[in-house]
Amino acid sequence: MSPVRVLLADDEHLIRGAVAALLALEDDILVVAEAASGPEALAMARAHRPDVAVLDMQMPGADGVSVATALRAELPDCKTMIVTSHGRPGHLKRALSAGVRAFAPKTVSAQKLAEIIRSVHAGGRYVDPELAADAISAGDSPLTAREAEVLELAADGAPIAEIAERASLSQGTVRNYLSSAASKLGAENRHAAVRLARERGWV
Amino acid sequence: MSPVRVLLADDEHLIRGAVAALLALEDDILVVAEAASGPEALAMARAHRPDVAVLDMQMPGADGVSVATALRAELPDCKTMIVTSHGRPGHLKRALSAGVRAFAPKTVSAQKLAEIIRSVHAGGRYVDPELAADAISAGDSPLTAREAEVLELAADGAPIAEIAERASLSQGTVRNYLSSAASKLGAENRHAAVRLARERGWV
DNA sequence: GATCGCCGATGACAAATGTCATGGGCGCCC
DNA sequence: GGGCGCCCATGACATTTGTCATCGGCGATC
Incomplete structure (x- = not known):
């Protein structure tokens, strides 16, 4: 063989x-x-x-x-x-x-x-x-596609303005997505949310 | 031998x-x-x-x-x-x-x-x-002892209030240290500062 | 003894961020 | 066709955060 x-x-x-x-x-x-x-x-x-x-x-x-x-x-x-x-x-x-x-x-x-x-x-x-x-x-990711995408752009601690620009979205939209993502993950703010999502492998 | x-x-x-x-x-x-x-x-x-x-x-x-x-x-x-x-x-x-x-x-x-x-x-x-x-x-760390300590506590994205409590400092003091650390590292905010300090191995 | 840097704090102000309500457009599924 | 959820946006508001000036105490150093 x-x-x-x-x-x-x-x-x-x-x-x-x-x-x-x-x-x-x-x-x-x-x-x-x-x-x-x-x-x-x-x-x-x-x-x-x-x-x-x-x-x-x-x-x-x-x-x-x-x-x-x-x-x-x-x-x-x-x-x-x-x-x-x-x-x-x-x-x-x-x-x-x-x-x-x-x-x-x-x-x-x-x-x-x-x-x-x-x-x-x-x-x-x-x-x-x-x-x-x-x-x-760990279960499935509760994040929608855009939520995950925006969260990923937030990974390096960039300010909202930069994220919005890189995602071609308005700042308000970005804040909404981040807020909703953080709330789904039970995080206090987007940075903690990024960390949690990373730990669970959702980003 | x-x-x-x-x-x-x-x-x-x-x-x-x-x-x-x-x-x-x-x-x-x-x-x-x-x-x-x-x-x-x-x-x-x-x-x-x-x-x-x-x-x-x-x-x-x-x-x-x-x-x-x-x-x-x-x-x-x-x-x-x-x-x-x-x-x-x-x-x-x-x-x-x-x-x-x-x-x-x-x-x-x-x-x-x-x-x-x-x-x-x-x-x-x-x-x-x-x-x-x-x-x-990369050179030497420009951070003072407390700056590095507070920065480390900020590493998981915790809000200032929690950092202050864990460091037994006032919130104002924590913000001052974080601000000064971020400025020394050329970061836009404390989260980016944490990332930079990590990359350089200063935390 | 004066100077300097670090530590810790306070207060005030500006900017960034988080939160909520609301709206329209789109695609999917019952 | 009517609901439902996602996408994207706006506006208003409260909260958090960043920034700055200023103060006092302490230890080191010249």
């Missing part, structure tokens, strides 16, 4: 190299390409057409979910999975709706990772139990 | 295991203990008395710098080094003043990491060039 051809994408060279080395010990898994950024991951995937793409969540250029979305369109046969340091519930949802087949935190062992890769290659799915529990308890 | 005895502390099992495996290939380096949290790192260090402790910056319980500080007091012969994902300039400074001998991002290769470990063991020091440049260009 031919080995599973794997693409490894992670911006942390130490980790990428180390994981590659560990996976090399498994004789049914073959790391055919490595990448250190989102765009590079896409390029390597096009060039090497791996069976499974193991993507880090946070990478320069494009995050894991974006890459997964692009891969799904370009290389439907390539199965994607996400490995991440900080597993926020919303990320899991976004990933799953992007067609990602597995989602695991970096606290898993290499042994487990190898198992997951095999399982994904065989058509299976995997979600870390703890992250799944978090996602379920 | 006896091998360098190393303690590896990182909460991400995947990374810790993988790095341990790679270091095991170097015949002059011996990983004698692993830990997944700050307190555990301390306990393992006491038990195994390693030559070099390789610490992750962000760990549950206590961060790398705290552990390094404690180790310096308890086991002066044990040299410490920090490996981190996100190298903020302030972290580097804090680490160096805590007596840490080396500071590197996780983007280094395992080969390089092994070199650094050897160098540290031999009494040398190492600081990633890019991080060093960042630290120098």
Whole structure:
């Protein structure tokens, strides 16, 4: 039986190299390409057409979910999975709706990772139990599309005027959206709201 | 010549295991203990008395710098080094003043990491060039002690009233400190100031 | 001993923000 | 067709926040 051809994408060279080395010990898994950024991951995937793409969540250029979305369109046969340091519930949802087949935190062992890769290659799915529990308890985002969008623009502490300009909305509208978002999240002001939404992965 | 005895502390099992495996290939380096949290790192260090402790910056319980500080007091012969994902300039400074001998991002290769470990063991020091440049260009924190303290309390978006209460200060005083901090940082408001201070590692 | 900077406070004022009511337009679904 | 929810806007209002001047106390430093 031919080995599973794997693409490894992670911006942390130490980790990428180390994981590659560990996976090399498994004789049914073959790391055919490595990448250190989102765009590079896409390029390597096009060039090497791996069976499974193991993507880090946070990478320069494009995050894991974006890459997964692009891969799904370009290389439907390539199965994607996400490995991440900080597993926020919303990320899991976004990933799953992007067609990602597995989602695991970096606290898993290499042994487990190898198992997951095999399982994904065989058509299976995997979600870390703890992250799944978090996602379920966190529930769905109560925010409407614009509320989330405006909240995101407010993320860096910008004043309303700037947010309004960047969103091409009137200042009053922006304040209404932020107010409604903060109230839905139970936050005292938009900044606390941003923090809460971030924690739950809704932005 | 006896091998360098190393303690590896990182909460991400995947990374810790993988790095341990790679270091095991170097015949002059011996990983004698692993830990997944700050307190555990301390306990393992006491038990195994390693030559070099390789610490992750962000760990549950206590961060790398705290552990390094404690180790310096308890086991002066044990040299410490920090490996981190996100190298903020302030972290580097804090680490160096805590007596840490080396500071590197996780983007280094395992080969390089092994070199650094050897160098540290031999009494040398190492600081990633890019991080060093960042630290120098970021300069020293212009904030006074109280300014930084109040800014930290403002970090989660709490209203002034709550900050004042938690800091046992009057609201007016809190506003003065925040105003002065924001002005020093060139921020439009305290929330943006918090973000900037975080980026520079000053909080 | 004078000066300087940090700490803490107060008061006043201006600007930014949060809140609410209200309106019209749009698409969806019963 | 009539409701319903979302989108976008406006205006008014209260509250919060930012800014500034000013004050006193304290420790360091020249």
